[in-house]
Amino acid sequence: MAAAEQIKTLIKSFGEGDESRFYATAMQIAASEARKGHLALAEELKKLIDKSKSSKAVVKRLPVNAAQKELNDLLELVSPSIRLKDMVLSKDIQETLAKVIHEQRHLDKLLSHNLQPRRKLLLVGPPGSGKTMTAHALAGELGLPLFVIRLDGLISRYLGESIAKLRLIFDAMMDFRAVYLFDEFDSIGSTRTQTQDVGEIKRVLNSFLLQIEKDKSNSLIVAATNLPESLDTALFRRFDDIINYTNPSEVQIKQIFASRLEEIGIQKNLDLDHLSKSSMGLSYAEVHKICEDTWKDYLLYGENRVTEEKIIQYIMARKRTY
Numbered sequence: 547m548a549a550a551e552q553i554k555t556l557i558k559s560f561g562e563g564d565e566s567r568f569y570a571t572a573m574q575i576a577a578s579e580a581r582k583g584h585l586a587l588a589e590e591l592k593k594l595i596d597k598s599k600s601s602k603a604v605v606k607r608l609p610v611n612a613a614q615k616e617l618n619d620l621l622e623l624v625s626p627s628i629r630l631k632d633m634v635l636s637k638d639i640q641e642t643l644a645k646v647i648h649e650q651r652h653l654d655k656l657l658s659h660n661l662q663p664r665r666k667l668l669l670v671g672p673p674g675s676g677k678t679m680t681a682h683a684l685a686g687e688l689g690l691p692l693f694v695i696r697l698d699g700l701i702s703r704y705l706g707e708s709i710a711k712l713r714l715i716f717d718a719m720m721d722f723r724a725v726y727l728f729d730e731f732d733s734i735g736s737t738r739t740q741t742q743d744v745g746e747i748k749r750v751l752n753s754f755l756l757q758i759e760k761d762k763s764n765s766l767i768v769a770a771t772n773l774p775e776s777l778d779t780a781l782f783r784r785f786d787d788i789i790n791y792t793n794p795s796e797v798q799i800k801q802i803f804a805s806r807l808e809e810i811g812i813q814k815n816l817d818l819d820h821l822s823k824s825s826m827g828l829s830y831a832e833v834h835k836i837c838e839d840t841w842k843d844y845l846l847y848g849e850n851r852v853t854e855e856k857i858i859q860y861i862m863a864r865k866r867t868y
C-alpha cells in the first residue's frame with residue numbers, strides 16, 4: 547500500500563491540475579511496490595500511467611504546467627467534426643477559405659521561404675450566418691483542435707486581470723497549434739461600448755492589437771463579430787483576411803432545404819422554389835431550424851404531416867420573431 551503522504555500528494559496534484567507531480571508520485575508508488583517485491587502490481591501501475599499519459603497526449607496536448615488549469619478556464623476545447631463541404635457558402639468565401647487551408651497545409655514550405663501563411667481571420671456577418679461554423683470547419687479540415695474564447699465573459703469574469711489572461715491565451719497559441727476562435731469580438735473591438743468597463747475594454751483592445759501583431763505562432767486566430775461598424779479601425783489591418791458573411795440567397799436556401807430534407811429522408815415532392823422564396827431574409831441558422839421542425843414532425847407524426855403549408859407556417863413564424 548502506498549504511504550498516506552503519497553496518496554495526499556496524488557489528491558492535491560490532481561486537484562491543482564499539476565499533471566507532472568501527479569505522474570511522478572504515481573511512479574514513486576509503483577517503484578516502492580517493486581522494492582517490496584510486488585512486481586506484478588508495480589508493472590500494472592506503470593502500464594496504467596503510460597496509458598493515461600498517452601491518451602491525455604492525444605486528447606489535449608496543452609503545456610503541462612500550473613498555467614494549464616487557468617487556461618482551461620479561459621478556453622473551451624472543441625473537437626470539430628465539421629468540414630467545409632457541410633457548409634453552403636458563396637464562391638468568394640469558399641475560395642478565401644480554400645486558400646487559407648492550402649497555405650496552412652503547406653506551412654513548412656512557406657515558412658522556409660520566410661513567407662507567412664494566412665492565419666489571422668476576421669469573420670464579419672449577422673447572427674447565424676456561419677462564422678462559428680467556419681471556425682469549426684477550418685479546424686476540421688486541418689485536423690486541429692478548436693479553442694473558443696468568449697471575450698465578453700473574459701472581461702466580466704476577470705476584471706482587472708483580463709490583459710494577463712489574454713497574454714496567457716497568446717502564449718498557448720505558441721505552445722499548442724490549434725484554431726483559436728475569439729467569439730463576440732466586438733466586446734473588445736468596439737469603439738462605442740456602453741458598459742462601465744470602458745477603461746478595461748480599451749486596455750484589452752490595445753493589448754489584443756499588440757499581441758496579434760507580435761504573434762509568431764503557427765496557430766490560426768479567428769475573430770468573429772456581428773458589429774463591424776463599431777470595430778476600431780486599427781483592428782482591420784491586423785488580419786490577413788476579412789471575410790464578410792451574409793444571410794443566404796434564394797439559391798443557397800434552396801440548397802439547404804434540398805440537402806437537409808434529403809438527409810432526413812423526406813421523399814415528398816415539395817416546391818422548394820416556393821419555400822426558398824418565402825424564406826428570403828432568414829439566416830442560415832433559421833432555415834436549419836425550420837428543417838429541424840419539419841424533421842420532428844416527420845419523426846413524431848409521419849410523412850403526412852410534412853406539407854408545404856406546414857413548412858410555410860414555420861417560415862412565417864420565424865419571420866414574425868424579427
Ligand SMILES: Nc1ncnc2c1ncn2[C@@H]1O[C@H](COP(=O)(O)OP(=O)(O)OP(=O)(O)O)[C@@H](O)[C@H]1O
Pocket residue numbers: 632633634635671672673674675676677678679680770771772830831832834
Ligand atoms: N453557411 C452555412 N451553411 C450551412 N449551415 C449553416 C451555415 N451558416 C450557419 N449554418 C447553420 O446555422 C447554425 C448557426 O451558425 P453559426 O453558429 O456559425 O452562426 P454565427 O454566424 O457564428 O452566429 P452568431 O453571430 O450568432 O454567433 C450552424 O450550426 C448551422 O446549422
